[in-house]
Amino acid sequence: MTLQIRKLDSSAAGFKQTLDALLAFEESTDDAIEGAVAKILADVKKRGNAAVLEYTNRFDRLPNGGAASVDVLDLPVAELRAALDALPQAQRAALEVAAERIRVFHERQKRELQGFSYTEADGTVLGQRITPLDRVGIYVPGGKAAYPSSVLMNAIPAQVAGVGEIVMVVPTPDGVKNQMVLAAAALAGVTRVITIGGAQAVGALAYGTETIAAVDKIVGPGNAYVASAKRRVFGTVGIDMIAGPSEILIVCDGTTDPDWVAMDLFSQAEHDELAQAIMLCPDADYIARVEESINRLLPTMPRQDVIRTSLTDRGALVKVRDMAEACAIANSIAAEHLEISAAEPQQWADQIRHAGAMFLGRFSSESLGDYCCGPNHVLPTSRTARFSSPLGVYDFQKRSSILFVSEAGAQTLGKVAAELAYGEGLQAHARSAELRIKAK
Amino acid sequence: MTLQIRKLDSSAAGFKQTLDALLAFEESTDDAIEGAVAKILADVKKRGNAAVLEYTNRFDRLPNGGAASVDVLDLPVAELRAALDALPQAQRAALEVAAERIRVFHERQKRELQGFSYTEADGTVLGQRITPLDRVGIYVPGGKAAYPSSVLMNAIPAQVAGVGEIVMVVPTPDGVKNQMVLAAAALAGVTRVITIGGAQAVGALAYGTETIAAVDKIVGPGNAYVASAKRRVFGTVGIDMIAGPSEILIVCDGTTDPDWVAMDLFSQAEHDELAQAIMLCPDADYIARVEESINRLLPTMPRQDVIRTSLTDRGALVKVRDMAEACAIANSIAAEHLEISAAEPQQWADQIRHAGAMFLGRFSSESLGDYCCGPNHVLPTSRTARFSSPLGVYDFQKRSSILFVSEAGAQTLGKVAAELAYGEGLQAHARSAELRIKAK
Known part of the structure; x- marks a missing residue:
């Protein structure tokens, strides 16, 4: 045909x-999915591990009657390394070449963003400091759409940024683990793997539970439930673009x-x-x-x-x-x-x-x-390249402004600030600036 | 007391x-506001200027029975300059000092992000290109909370980034214009001012109308209606953080x-x-x-x-x-x-x-x-400084990855890509890489 x-x-x-x-x-939003996700998130926020365990056992159909606690859903890091060691040689070599090339490109990205500061004539110092996020969550889909390349592309930029804890969540439907995904996690510097998925995993990462510390940002692809959950927790944590x-x-x-x-x-x-x-x-x-x-x-x-x-x-x-x-x-x-x-x-x-x-x-x-x-394969879709960028090291860093105003600087800047603050009707702003101005 | x-x-x-x-x-969401905003946005998307005009005349209580068309809601650029010229001298000087200092800081920010490229031994070139957004919208509240400093802080980074069109929307409740806001717009390089506000202004910027070209990103503070509208159009356009x-x-x-x-x-x-x-x-x-x-x-x-x-x-x-x-x-x-x-x-x-x-x-x-x-006053609130940054030039730029693979590069990279693609069950990916490999 x-x-x-x-x-x-x-x-x-x-x-x-x-x-x-x-x-x-037009991305359709499914009211049934939205409702289910809202309920799961509220439940995880309220009941923590108990809720995560129930949803995981139910949705992932874990064998032997399900897991007895969330603790047993943690994969020992040694198991990741073992998965890498057990890969066929050609596959392992390919994964290692890919990881290394991705790392090189993203290290170049990191070098570009170093922050800056400059000192003015009166001693005032202004600048911008770059710091990595403390803790991020990487969502990795389970089952057939489990892509080891996606693990590399999401985790390596976080590692290069200097993120201290990279927590990967990956569901294991029917208890099946994808060995190539675990091997990729070993190469990409993932610090913890929890075999949970769906909205319950997003909730656990965003709000934290008794044994899972809340992260600062969640990245990675997922199905409609995961996408909806990420949208809902945005603000509590950062998220990447919904693809x-x-x-x-x-x-x-x-x-x-x-x-x-x-x-x-x-x-x-x-x-x-x-x-x-x-x-x-x-x-x-x-x-x-x-x-x-x-x-x-x-x-x-x-x-x-x-x-x-x-x-x-x-x-x-x-x-x-x-x-x-x-x-x-x-x-x-x-x-x-x-x-x-x-x-x-x-x-x-x-x-x-x-x-x-x-x-x-x-x-x-x-x-x-x-x-x-080497460049990232997580890219802006649906015309959003007009205003957004590939996933990168910069998604795992943030900037803080630095303002050190000298005594001399406060004399001149204070008058400017006070003038504008009075113009906006914000008198405490004006007074705060004026207090620093010395009486002549 | x-x-x-x-x-x-x-x-x-x-x-x-x-x-x-x-x-x-906890940010409360008000169902009445959400419903009203959804309706306004849908209406603006469907009916364009006719809808924008109706909502503006109604909500802003424009004098003399309201505006006859959206066209008359454009402020001539000469009027901005006239507002600047008419300011009391001290106020004008303060605004100019502030604008200049904000520009200097943000130019330093721009210098940090230049993009890069590097060439590998086999001739393969990898890099990252930085480009400004084409067109952005700046939302400026009207009435009592109209802050000229906010105009400077939102528009100057866009101007420094090299954005071609900076479209400011500002409602004029009861027909009242804030002269200091217009003066700030003149200093900040705003290219067009339209005296509309609320969800209808956000809709006009996001979807475009017969006479208003759709923008790529909308920034700036607003009331609950504006915040809700920005959240809803996110994806169609970029937005800044909801503060x-x-x-x-x-x-x-x-x-x-x-x-x-x-x-x-x-x-x-x-x-x-x-x-x-x-x-x-x-x-x-x-x-x-x-x-x-x-x-x-x-x-x-x-x-x-x-x-x-x-x-x-x-x-x-x-x-x-x-x-x-x-x-x-x-x-x-x-x-x-x-x-x-x-x-x-x-x-x-x-x-x-x-x-x-x-x-x-x-x-x-x-x-x-x-x-x-000089540094921006638009900053991450509610603990989001854990993962996000002050508004900056980088919010008006985006990155594109550049990949130029040489014939020699395709021979080695092709084998790696094919190995991984077969591992993920994506055979067309593998074949696409293999077709570039020369038979020995």
């Missing part, structure tokens, strides 16, 4: 409306092997039916060749059903006037992943203002970045 | 529970004039009844002197009713064992404003991990920082 992927032309009437409709993704469906946008000049581009579209589409894969290209003949590649390669893919649905429902091959127009459209899409698959990619990259990550040149497939180039 | 401010002792039984209870602040009540924590070694400390506590307490002002000090005699100052100075304050309620309900003077314990407690409080009012402040500052802004030494009153030192 030939796949009917949408073909659009930027010169056609109504193109902008068609594209907007294709990009539109929408994953997206790839390929801007192609028509010089890349069309099989490569087709497979890159598949690699996004295979994530799930809602994933979005779009190509922009000025060459109509090339677009036809990519379509031919898609239809020839699709039957060879184990996840072809997911790919077919994703590409049919949300994919598109778009004929554009030229590469400059492709870049303008790419800016309006602000894609999570942007491949510029072109012979001379830099000239087009210079025209891009909004993208989570840019993959430049035909050898830079998104899949390389997903696993092991 | 003597003010009964709470006096606590860190050595007393149950101190931690008492302090936790004092710090606790809780303002807080000051003063760690004092007992060597500062007690009148100064009392006035610093007032300067926080005068903001509103929910503001929180706490002092930690190891010297019981000094605490008594501060209390005496409070009671002597309070009757002289125009906003004494607000101060009295705030200090009675949420304030405290806490006797601690020593300054080291004061620092430990300060870390657990993670205050928005932390004054270290001491003869040798640096040694104590070195022990602080969590604070929005630190004011070091007895001349560094919070009020100086609120107006004109």
Whole structure:
């Protein structure tokens, strides 16, 4: 069965409306999920471990009648190391290369943010101090969607930032542990692993229990319950962005092997039916060749059903006037992943203002970045690259302003502050500044 | 009437529970407000300017039967400049000094974040690019709580970041414009001012209308309707933190004039009844002197009713064992404003991990920082300094990862990525990496 992927032309009437409709993704909120999550969180906040244990035994169907206490749900750190040691050699080596490259990139990120201070002529010192968070929680999904690469991408930036405690929660449905996930935790510097999941794990991390200290921030992907719980605890703790469906946008000049581009579209589409894969290209003949590649390669893919649905429902091959127009459209899409698959990619990259990550040149497939180039694979989705950034070391640090006003500084600044404070009707502010001014 | 401010002792039984209870602040959500805001936002999204006009005429009680169209609610930029020119000279000079100092500090912030890239031995280039947001909205409250300093603090970082369009919305209840706010907008590089407010203004900025282009991020303080609207549009646009009540924590070694400390506590307490002002000090005699100052100075304050309620309900003077314990407690409080009012402040500052802004030494009153030192006065409240930062240039910039994989790089990275992708069951990812590997 030939796949009917949408073909659009930027010169056609109504193109902008068609594209907007294709990009539109309204996250539905499910009242049943919202209600269940609110109840679980309130229960965990009130009853602590007793609630966590009940929900875990029930939802994760733990064997042998369930766990007897939350304490036994802690995995000894030795078990993480054992999981790493037990991996097939090739897998272990790949995981180690990935972890090391991710660490190198994020250490470079850390070096950029060192804080600063400067001293003014009158001795007043102003500055900004950077400090790591004390304790963070990393949520890792259990079951089939358990991704060791995600453990590396979430935990290593925290470790590089200098976070003291990195607490990973991962449910073990039916008691099954994913050994590659545990091995990744060993490599990524996770300091504690608790085999709990769902809204109850988010609640335990946010509020703390008798045996689980409350964290300062929770990151990592999860299902609709986890996403809802993270939204609800935001403010009590920090959270990362709630991710929408994953997206790839390929801007192609028509010089890349069309099989490569087709497979890159598949690699996004295979994530799930809602994933979005779009190509922009000025060459109509090339677009036809990519379509031919898609239809020839699709039957060879184990996840072809997911790919077919994703590409049919949300994919598109778009004929554009030229590469400059492709870049303008790419800016309006602000894609999570942007491949510029072109012979001379830099000239087009210079025209891009909004993208989570840019993959430049035909050898830079998104899949390389997903696993092991070094930059983070947690990226802003759903056009949020207009205003937000990849997950990074900076997400595990915060800034404090430093103000040391000298006696001389207080004389001049005090008059300015008092003038403005009186103007705003805040007399105690004004008096507080004036008290520091010496009578002449 | 003597003010009964709470006096606590860190050595007393149950101190931690008492302090936790004092710090606790549960933001109530009002179902009536939530419902009204949801309706207004949906209406603005659907009907655009027509809805914005109706709500503005109704809620802001505009004179002469209200505005005839949204277009007339735009303030000409010349009017901002005229407001600046018409200010009393002392006020204008103070505003200019403040704007200039805020700009200098934030330019230093911008210099810290330059992005980076590095080239590996095989020619692979990895990096991070920093770009400003295209368009931001600054919400400025109207009426009595209209603060020109807030215009400077929100707009100047955006301007320094290089944001192209800075759109300020400010309601004009009963048609009254605050001239000092307009003057501040002129100084802060605001590119457009629209005299609308409330949830309808947030909706117009987030979704755009026929004549108002949608922005990428909305910052600035507002009432409960505005806060609710910002929360609801988050995701469509970025937002800053939703601020809780303002807080000051003063760690004092007992060597500062007690009148100064009392006035610093007032300067926080005068903001509103929910503001929180706490002092930690190891010297019981000094605490008594501060209390005496409070009671002597309070009757002289125009906003004494607000101060009295705030200090009675949420304030405290806490006797601690020593300054080291004061620092430990300060870390657990993670205050928005932390004054270290001491003869040798640096040694104590070195022990602080969590604070929005630190004011070091007895001349560094919070009020100086609120107006004109240079660092931002928009700071994390309600213990969120554990994981978040002052408003800054970085809030108007975002990062994009850059990945340029060389042909040689694709050979080695491709094998690593494929190994891990197969391990995660994502075969298209693996194939996409393998296609770039040359057959030997």
